[in-house]
Amino acid sequence: MSMLPDPSVKYRPFAPVDLHDRTWPSRVIDAPPRWLSTDMRDGNQSLIDPMDSAKKNRFFDLLVKVGLKEIEVGFPAAGATEFGFIQGLVQSGRIPDDVVIQVLTQAREDLIRTSFDSLEGARTAIVHLYNAVSPAWREIVFRMDRAQVREIAVTGASIMRDEAAKRPDTDWRFQYSPETFSTAELDFSLECCEAVMSVLCPTPDRPLILNLPATIEAATPNIYADQIEYFCRNIPNRESVVVSLHTHNDRGTGVAAAELGIMAGADRIEGCLFGNGERTGNCCLVTVALNMYTQGIDPGLNFSNIDEVIETVEYCNQIPVHQRHPYGGELVFTAFSGSHQDAIKKGFEARDQQNDRGWRVPYLPIDPADLGRNYEAVIRVNSQSGKGGFAWVLEQDQGLKLPKRMQAHFSKAVQHLADEKQQEVTAHDIWSAFCREYHLDAPQQFTLVEYEETRAADGSRIFAGTIGVDGKERSVSGRGNGLLSSVVATLADSFQISLEIIDYSEHAMSTGSDARAAAYVECMAANGEIIWGVGIHEDVATASVRAILSAANAAHGLLPR
Ligand SMILES: CC(=O)SCCNC(=O)CCNC(=O)[C@H](O)C(C)(C)COP(=O)(O)OP(=O)(O)OC[C@H]1O[C@@H](n2cnc3c(N)ncnc32)[C@H](O)[C@@H]1OP(=O)(O)O
Numbered sequence: 211m212s213m214l215p216d217p218s219v220k221y222r223p224f225a226p227v228d229l230h231d232r233t234w235p236s237r238v239i240d241a242p243p244r245w246l247s248t249d250m251r252d253g254n255q256s257l258i259d260p261m262d263s264a265k266k267n268r269f270f271d272l273l274v275k276v277g278l279k280e281i282e283v284g285f286p287a288a289g290a291t292e293f294g295f296i297q298g299l300v301q302s303g304r305i306p307d308d309v310v311i312q313v314l315t316q317a318r319e320d321l322i323r324t325s326f327d328s329l330e331g332a333r334t335a336i337v338h339l340y341n342a343v344s345p346a347w348r349e350i351v352f353r354m355d356r357a358q359v360r361e362i363a364v365t366g367a368s369i370m371r372d373e374a375a376k377r378p379d380t381d382w383r384f385q386y387s388p389e390t391f392s393t394a395e396l397d398f399s400l401e402c403c404e405a406v407m408s409v410l411c412p413t414p415d416r417p418l419i420l421n422l423p424a425t426i427e428a429a430t431p432n433i434y435a436d437q438i439e440y441f442c443r444n445i446p447n448r449e450s451v452v453v454s455l456h457t458h459n460d461r462g463t464g465v466a467a468a469e470l471g472i473m474a475g476a477d478r479i480e481g482c483l484f485g486n487g488e489r490t491g492n493c494c495l496v497t498v499a500l501n502m503y504t505q506g507i508d509p510g511l512n513f514s515n516i517d518e519v520i521e522t523v524e525y526c527n528q529i530p531v532h533q534r535h536p537y538g539g540e541l542v543f544t545a546f547s548g549s550h551q552d553a554i555k556k557g558f559e560a561r562d563q564q565n566d567r568g569w570r571v572p573y574l575p576i577d578p579a580d581l582g583r584n585y586e587a588v589i590r591v592n593s594q595s596g597k598g599g600f601a602w603v604l605e606q607d608q609g610l611k612l613p614k615r616m617q618a619h620f621s622k623a624v625q626h627l628a629d630e631k632q633q634e635v636t637a638h639d640i641w642s643a644f645c646r647e648y649h650l651d652a653p654q655q656f657t658l659v660e661y662e663e664t665r666a667a668d669g670s671r672i673f674a675g676t677i678g679v680d681g682k683e684r685s686v687s688g689r690g691n692g693l694l695s696s697v698v699a700t701l702a703d704s705f706q707i708s709l710e711i712i713d714y715s716e717h718a719m720s721t722g723s724d725a726r727a728a729a730y731v732e733c734m735a736a737n738g739e740i741i742w743g744v745g746i747h748e749d750v751a752t753a754s755v756r757a758i759l760s761a762a763n764a765a766h767g768l769l770p771r
């Protein structure tokens with residue numbers, strides 16, 4: 211067998227930043243950054259079919275609804291679709307007063323002018339200029355030395371300044387990105403940014419946004435954080451600069467890099483919803499924002515109806531959100547495995563007793579309800595599941611709260627079903643198995659023919675009813691709280707068996723038009739065996755009697771158990 215050459219020889223380790231007194235590792239994020247969505251630019255340029263105007267308008271409205279205040283709406287010089295959309299948006303009057311749009315342009319004169327033209331009539335706008343600065347781009351793409359590449363930035367910034375001056379009706383703001391920042395020499399990125407600052411003369415009141423891209427993520431996120439801390443410390447006139455981050459996810463750590471970059475002193479994050487963007491995507495704004503949520507920080511973005519957000523994003527991008535995507539994925543709040551289900555179920559039960567709002571449900575890092583999800587899907591059942599699983603499903607789906615011992619008994623039936631089916635066991639499957647196992651649909655040897663209950667003046671119950679025993683009807687009647695005891699006594703008398711009620715619980719449920727009640731009765735049979743009955747009927751009292759009857763059937767060996 212021939213040996214393939216070792217691929218690792220093609221690559222070199224990433225050089226660490228010489229920053230021994232770094233402070234970011236011990237900082238804690240305690241406030242949200244400024245957010246910029248680049249869904250309609252970086253996200254859009256990476257799609258198989260870029261968005262048309264209708265889709266872009268829909269995405270824009272979504273971003274506004276979510277609470278984005280800075281939105282990169284496109285690359286005006288890319289063509290007529292982009293230009294037309296941006297002009298249309300500006301002139302539509304649909305941009306809220308507190309939202310600023312941004313457009314991207316290369317540092318090329320014709321493209322810069324086209325970008326300004328597209329924004330004709332805008333109240334406020336950010337023009338975002340970029341040129342790559344790292345050695346590979348200098349050598350391979352531009353075939354220029356450092357000074358020439360810096361000159362691209364300076365010339366671009368000068369054209370930008372002059373175009374803005376010609377159009378005083380718009381409040382112009384500027385952004386510069388030394389593209390490929392994270393793979394460039396820090397001193398050269400600083401040099402280019404300083405050169406742009408000397409053209410645009412930012413002040414604390416009119417700061418320049420310096421956006422520091424990890425255009426290709428090439429190192430661990432701690433290195434990016436070191437680069438950001440180094441940049442923040444060394445950029446002159448720091449108070450006149452907004453340090454912005456633009457991370458990609460090539461190594462799978464785009465979110466981590468953005469978070470560590472915030473700890474390292476950045477003010478703003480660019481990204482896309484659900485991490486769309488070039489190649490592996492941009493940093494996911496939903497994830498960064500909701501990560502903040504789970505640390506007790508209000509991110510200022512509203513994902514309280516995450517499914518609506520997903521629907522629009524999937525429609526506009528024509529890319530599905532992955533089922534495991536943090537926070538948004540269809541399966542991220544679902545447990546199939548027994549020990550997870552047990553803990554989640556106990557977590558919800560403990561929550562019912564809790565008197566503060568703190569979230570402490572095991573395995574669920576966030577309350578799905580905060581994202582507009584319900585609790586039905588937090589537990590689903592397959593062959594990896596346990597008692598907590600089907601008990602939860604029966605409770606959510608049928609309103610039935612099974613007693614512990616009954617769960618243990620029924621679990622054998624569910625396990626059997628799951629092993630046989632080799633697929634997920636649905637709520638419908640579980641309910642059918644339950645009905646089969648406890649003969650809820652089958653005719654009973656003991657049947658309830660009629661039953662009536664009234665209240666005496668002292669509040670005690672007076673009941674009278676008829677029970678069919680092997681086809682013969684017997685009257686039962688009594689007074690007090692002893693309805694069940696009286697039924698038991700009748701049965702015991704009929705069959706010469708001993709039955710004693712040891713546990714009784716009832717649960718009423720109402721599901722739309724289907725209002726039912728369930729009762730469970732555990733009895734001690736003569737031989738000391740614990741048995742139970744399940745009754746489901748229109749009201750709890752009748753259900754209780756049915757439960758006693760099925761317990762008696764079981765005790766008497768009339769029904770298989
Ligand atoms: C990292 C990012 O995501 S940046 C955003 C990229 N977005 C897009 O590309 C989407 C929109 N695309 C477009 O509108 C077009 O593809 C454009 C305008 C970018 C490029 O299209 P073209 O005009 O056909 O340019 P083309 O690719 O042939 O040439 C690019 C030239 O610009 C130069 N160039 C590349 N980047 C820059 C820059 N930031 N500033 C100045 N010049 C640049 C190249 O070196 C090349 O120069 P050369 O002709 O001397 O070799």
Ligand SMILES: CC(C)C(=O)C(=O)O
Pocket residue numbers: 252314340387389390421423424425426456458
């Ligand atoms: C233009 C810049 C911000 C960019 O998209 C990148 O570097 O990825």
